[in-house]
Amino acid sequence: MSTMLSEDRDFNGLGEQTTDGQTRLTGGSMASIPEYYAGKNVLITGATGFMGKVLVEKLLRSCPEVKALYLLVRPKAGQSMQQRVSDMMVCRLFDRVREDNPDFHQKIIPISSELTQPGLAISPEDVEKLSACINVIFHCAATIRFDEPLKHALQLNVIATQQLLSLAQQMNHLEAFIHVSTAYANCNRKHIDEVIYPPPVEPKKLIESLEWMDDGIVRDITARLIGDRPNTYTYTKALAEYVVQQEQDKLNIAIIRPSIVGASWQEPFPGWIDNFNGPSGIFIAAGKGILRTMRANNDAVADLIPVDVVINLTLAAGWYTAKHRPKPALVYNCTTGGINPFHWGEIEHHVMLSWKRNPLEQAFRRPNTNITSNYLINQYWILVSHKFPALIYDFFLRLSGQKPQMMRIFNRLHKAISLLEYFSSRDWEWNSENMSMLMSQLTPEDRKTFNFDVRQLNWPEYIENYCIGTKKYVLNEDMSDIPAARQHLRKLRNIRYTFNTLLVVFIWRVFIARSQMARNIWYFVVSLCFKFLSYFRASSTITN
Ligand SMILES: CCCCCCCCCCCCCCCC(=O)SCCNC(=O)CCNC(=O)[C@H](O)C(C)(C)COP(=O)(O)OP(=O)(O)OC[C@H]1O[C@@H](n2cnc3c(N)ncnc32)[C@H](O)[C@@H]1OP(=O)(O)O
Ligand SMILES: NC(=O)C1=CN([C@@H]2O[C@H](COP(=O)(O)OP(=O)(O)OC[C@H]3O[C@@H](n4cnc5c(N)ncnc54)[C@H](OP(=O)(O)O)[C@@H]3O)[C@@H](O)[C@H]2O)C=CC1
Incomplete structure (x- = not known):
């Protein structure tokens, strides 16, 4: 890998200090983001996931001169990796790219890879090909399930990251390695700076000890191991950050820490979302009239961040890391709470307003969700507004000879909610100076094209588009059916x-x-x- 002198940055955004102590102005003199990515080969993991897809789309649309995108994809559910990538490219998310460049698929090169396997299960020919050509890596793949068994979460979030870092070191032209983490990796702290905190345990030791334990033993000791973190996801993401940090002398690294990633704000169109994760499933359950009560703190900051904001920042961080090679590696807390705060109580209000204006089809009951931080009140409403109606409904289903289903739906909903409540009942303070610093480094044009200035975010409008997005893109409901x-x-x-x-x-x-x-x-x-x-x-x- 080519080496360059490391440079210290000043954070007022006016310029940067080189090692001889001189400050030189940046911004206008540097290549713009699309200019930087022109002719570059980019490797992306997790490209079939929620954020990965938006990253691929944005790169193709806003950096049209990018040479090729190599996507590490595994076959899944009886579909080959080529089939999965072809299906992904016909999805509505890519409509705008398709308009601009109908042949965009020629830039996409799928590489078969199962990240939980030794060597990431990449063939030796592919390793050779990647080592010779990749310039930038975006590592998005992870298991984001909150109930993932520790061994599997460790395998994917930590060991696979380690293996990808080893592969990166073989790459002759690599300029930047961007690792996507989460703002909640250190959720056991109240105030979170843009630094990598000491890991809860030395990852190597943990990997070695779990190797010989069977799944039952690991399950028994998981709670003790994760300590004051709520799940294996945040725990393994914290370990992964440490693993990435270990390589910062050999690679040009940046870590992106988004908070709760929600539907798109502006791009490629407002409200794009394709999954039930995080708040999306909750909004849908509220819109269908199923969810009536949930434990959340009305006054706690709801640190939602639109997916397009995260991706714009990620691409800008790739550009900045490759150009400036900052040491130590920069961490970007990609959050909204400290800049443009919005609270769970306000979210509840606007979600309800939105469902009244644009209702979902075939609702179970009229949308009316209330959040409360009181455990007993919540339990009371669960009984009265969830379990009781579910019993009545199932009783009528049985009478009409159908299979009862409502109680089963509620049990699944309660399980999902119990895993999310930790995040909706507390709030955190994230320092996001690096986000501001990065913004100040962009050219005026890039600041528009790769907008991550969340001060401009109008929350009520965003929440309305988010709800409409879940209706249109997750549930595939037609807007003409609203009457x-x-x-x-x-x-x-x-x-x-x-x-x-x-x-x-x-x-x-x-x-x-x-x-x-x-x-x-x-x-x-x-x-x-x-x-x-x-x-x-x-x-x-x-x-x-
Ligand atoms: C108006 C109110 C305002 C207040 C509003 C407060 C919101 C407060 C949000 C805080 C959010 C913090 C987020 C932290 C920020 C990260 O760090 S991001 C990482 C985010 N990760 C997640 O959100 C993953 C959480 N999900 C999981 O861990 C698993 O999906 C669960 C919840 C354990 C369920 O597991 P499972 O029972 O095995 O079910 P799974 O196979 O995943 O899915 C079964 C079905 O349920 C659906 N489903 C999955 N999740 C959900 C869900 N949450 N809801 C409904 N359905 C769901 C699936 O689509 C699937 O449908 P089918 O395909 O069967 O038709
Ligand atoms: N969503 C959110 O709210 C937040 C997400 N993040 C981080 O952002 C990143 C992306 O998250 P998101 O897009 O939401 O997650 P998704 O679950 O939507 O996507 C995960 C991606 O990882 C891939 N993957 C999982 N397991 C394997 C495997 N064994 N081999 C190969 N690929 C695999 C998936 O591929 P496949 O399609 O084959 O399953 C998919 O492409 C993650 O690192 C996450 O921690 C951080 C903060 C919040």
Whole structure:
């Protein structure tokens, strides 16, 4: 790998200090981001995932001179890796690239790779090819499941990263290695700086010890190992950062730490999202009227970050790392909370407004979700608004000869929520100076094309587009069906009013039949109404 003198940066964005202590102005004199990527070969892991796809699309659209994108992909669910990549390229996300360059697929070169296998299961010919040509690596692949068994999470998030770093060292023309981590890798801290913290355990020792343990033993000791982190995901992502840091003398590295990645803000179009992860599944469950209550802190900052913002920053970081080769490696906390905060209470309000304006089809009940930080209140509403209606619904399904399903859906929802509550009940402070520094280094044109200035983000508008995006791209619902969806909600409202009225009448009848006092109150109320009506009639006759 070619070496260059390392340079210290000043963080006011005006310039940078070279090793001889002189400051030289940057910005205008440097190649722009598209100029930098022109003629470059880029390797991407996790390209079939949510963020990977947006990265591929943005590179092809905004850096049209990029030479080739090598995607490490595995065969999955009976599909070959070529088939998977072809399917990915026909997805709507690529519509704009397709318009600009119908032959864009020629720049995409899939490489068969299973990251959990030794040597990443890349063939020797492919290793040779990659070693000879790759200039930039974006490592996005990971398991992001919160309930992943520790051994598997370690295998993919840590050991595969280690193997990719070894491969990177064989690459003769590598200029930058960009590792995508998470802002929650250090969620056991309240204040998180843009530094790599000491790992909870030396990864090498952990890997060695888990090797001989069977899955049962690992399961038993997982809670002890992860300590004050909520899951194996954040724990292994923290270990991966340390593993990446170990190579910072040999490679030009940057670490991107996004918080909760949500639908796109602007690009390639607002509201693009393709999965149920994080808040998306919660928004959908709320829109379908299934989710009525959840534990979250109304006043805690909801650190959502749009996927296009993360990808723009990632590409800019690739450019900056290759050009400046900063040592020690830079960490970019890619978050919104410190710059343009929005809270879970506000999210709840705007999500509900959005579902009222653009309802989902065939809702179970009318959307009405409330968040509370009180455990007992939440448990009460789970019983009344989740379990009770599910039992009634399943009872009717059974009566009509169908298979009961609502209780099963709620059990899955409760499991998902229980894993997310940790993040919606607390808040964190992330220092994001490197994000500001990077922005100040961009040319005015790049600042527009690779916009990651979250001060401009209008949250209510973003949340509305996010909800519409889940409707259109996750559930594949048609916007022209909104009037029918509204009609369905009106029907649900009438059913609810009728049900409530019948319930009150029934309870009252039972009560009256059993209690003299209830009967007295009932006669008193009826006679009061009667007197009021007579008075009202008499006074209107006089005035006429
Ligand atoms: C109005 C309210 C405002 C308040 C709103 C508060 C939001 C508060 C968000 C905090 C968010 C923090 C995020 C941290 C930021 C990272 O660090 S990012 C990493 C984010 N990672 C994730 O979000 C992964 C979490 N998901 C998981 O771990 C697993 O999917 C779960 C939840 C354990 C479920 O596992 P499983 O039971 O094996 O189910 P799985 O096979 O994954 O999926 C089964 C089905 O459920 C669906 N599904 C999966 N997840 C969900 C979900 N969350 N919901 C519904 N359905 C889902 C799947 O699409 C699938 O559908 P089918 O294909 O069967 O039709
Ligand atoms: N989504 C979020 O909210 C956040 C994500 N991040 C980080 O961003 C990165 C990308 O996340 P996201 O796009 O959401 O995740 P996804 O789950 O959508 O994508 C994961 C990618 O990794 C690939 N992958 C998983 N296992 C293997 C394997 N054994 N071999 C080869 N490839 C594999 C998947 O391929 P396949 O299609 O074959 O399964 C997929 O392309 C991750 O590093 C994550 O930690 C950080 C903060 C928040």
